[in-house]
Amino acid sequence: MAKGDFAFPMAPERALALGEIHARPYALVKSGRVIFQLAFMMDGGSAVHHAAISELSRARGVAPPEKNGRYHALPWGQGTLRWERHTEFSTWFWDGPLPEKFGGEVPVHPFGDGFTAPGPLISGIRLELRPEGPETVEARGVFDPASLCYSELKNGQAAVLTDFRQDGHGLTHILVVDRGMTEAGRGAVVQRLLDIETYRTMAMLGLPLAQTLSPEMRRIEDGLTAVTQRMKAHARDESDEMLSELTRLAAELEANAALSLYRFGASRAYDGIVRERIKTLDETPVPGHETLGAFLERRLAPAMRTCQSIEERQANLSRKLSRATALVRSWIDVELERQNSDLLTAMNSRAEMQLRLQQTVEGLSVAAISYYVVGLVGYAVKAVPHDVLPFDPAIITGLSVPLSVLGVWWVVRRIRRSHERDG
Template sequence: MREGPRRFEDHPLRSAVLNEIHARPFHMMEAPRIVLNYAFMTDAGHADAARDRLAALCIRNGLPQPAAHARHHVVDLCGGTLRWESHAEFTTYSWDARGGAGALPAETPFGEAFEAPGPLMVAARLDLVADQRPIAELLSGFDPGSLAVSEVAGGRGLIASDFREDGDGYTRLLVVDRGLEPQEAGPIVQRLLELETYRTLAMLGLPEAQRLHPELRRIEMDLVANTGRFRASEGFEANRALLDDLTAQAGDLEAGAAESAFRFGASRAYSEIVRLRLNAMDEQPIAGYSSFTAFLARRMAPAMRTCQTVEGRQQDLSRKLARAAALLRARVDVELSQQNRALLDSMNRRARLQLRLQQTVEGLSVAAISYYIVGLIGYLAKGSSVVGFELDPAHVTAFAVIPVALFVWFLVRRIRSKHNDGHGAD
């Protein structure tokens, strides 16, 4: 009997990794179709709340609920299809229903009962229509000053937008079906919506760069001034004060860099997604109109360069501050070493003076003790008659001076040696 395939223990993330490639599939669409797309800025807590609200909406309408940790969910609602997606810092809701250009549908999921999970960042309306009228008539409702128009799918489709809000607060996007298959229209619609979402999010880095510019300018000017002080400063206290100033500047710079690192990194990633979506659409320019690629390159590139410039200035300033602080710290260390050496020399001189004083005191001690002992011996000699013989006190005293002095000197040296051995052992 043939055995079935052997089962192995799955990695905890295997299912999530395998399913991620199918998380946002393209959907087939046929004209006429209207799509409303919203993106709200959300953190982790807001994203969980949005999932809970979506689950409550599904329960009220008898629809399947999203899984506990789902990042995307699709349900049929209000005569159309609602798609919910949770991203790293934003959450999107996309609803499409049958209908063409004109008034909004009477009923949408985004009415009074809808609770936004966070601040609104993107609101886009896309109309997919089948229309063979001349291009000028199709685009009569758009602002010609910021209009971008291109052909896609080998001329079977036309895309257009002026990237401005209409009276309802939506950025208008238009896709004209001139022979598109449903499997072609779906990807074009999704890429255009993603293009609008990610080009808006990419621009969030510009206000951050503009906010940081005055602070960077201040740090640059302070660095120039402190560099001049560094060349002229002398003395340990002056150099230490200058080092404190450089350290404070480095702290301010790193704080700003840490605050903006995520925003600049996200802007780079979003800008790259915009580029990839434009490449995937393979648009063909139309004479007399700016293409999406040319328009967004002209409008987005300066903002992205500004972000890159500010980020580069942060890195360059960080290196300069680090070098200046290192040089100044080396100077402070040298001056501190010189101070320590001078202090050690002073301590050595004091120790030598103490030794000389100690030796002087020892000599005086030997003389004083010897004097008293010799005096005692003289008194004994004077009283020798008491024991039956008489000694000349002067002779006894004279003969006793040298032995007594040697004995006392030896005794003092011995006591000092013991003390020194005790200190050495400690």
């Protein structure tokens, strides 16, 4: 291949897009391991979580992750500590050697007294991967029979048991019975189970918010019903008060919708991930026990439907408030148009009165000015000697009257037309 072949400029986001495919590889997990995974909310921002893993890395003599890094791993004891940053939380994964009994004490792990949590704990998991034997049979008695989930995976190569309950440390216990899986197969199963527990917890965060918003929604619905009943009674004289009430209800609804928009959307996304992970597990039911998928479908699905119901109620109520507001505004607009019409009629009447008054004043002005003009003519004629004038001064004064009136009228008319053109 000649030098320079395929040496094309790369798109700025190409490396990021290609790297995302390999961003979360399954860890190769050996048989006979105990795994802890903790998930902490990033309420204080991702910088706090980055600082925590960076401090641990430096203490172990390992280079810290990059500032925008999303994944980091470092050796810890007889296992590996893996940190991953997500949108709302970060996960801390560590695997180590199994204790003698299921649920037994693990003396060395990263999450002891020297570990400082970077945020509130949202999910904690203890997963034990054990080869099938007497210990796994004995471990079944540790779980709560009322909520025990037991199913086989990968065509019988593994079995999983959990009751989704938390121990005194807040950890959910999961037992995976290994019947000959490969390291990659173990890693895939472990990652899917960890994702199911973590994301089902995150998905459930929408339920408390939905339960909090439900009475608020009911109150807004009752308020809308009261306003529409007043509208039904044709209380148009109360349009301003009704519009104010509808605006207040709409503002409260939009505030609640803005508060829940992200949370409900995130819950839907997390629920989708849980369903996808359950599907890829491809569980085979063990007679007499529920599968993880069936158990979560009965518990998680109603919570998601509650969140969806609140979202739908918000959308429907928003449309109803918009229609009611539009109707009240139409009443107010009609009233404003009527008032404007009355105002225009009154203005027209005043304009007509002003026109008549103006015409009257103009007539009086013509008479008054003509009177003074005739008077001036009379004074001028009287000042001329009688032997010079061929006529009697009284006759000349009398003849000047129609001429003065006509001249003054013509001048006033010219002035008025000039003003009309300028206006």
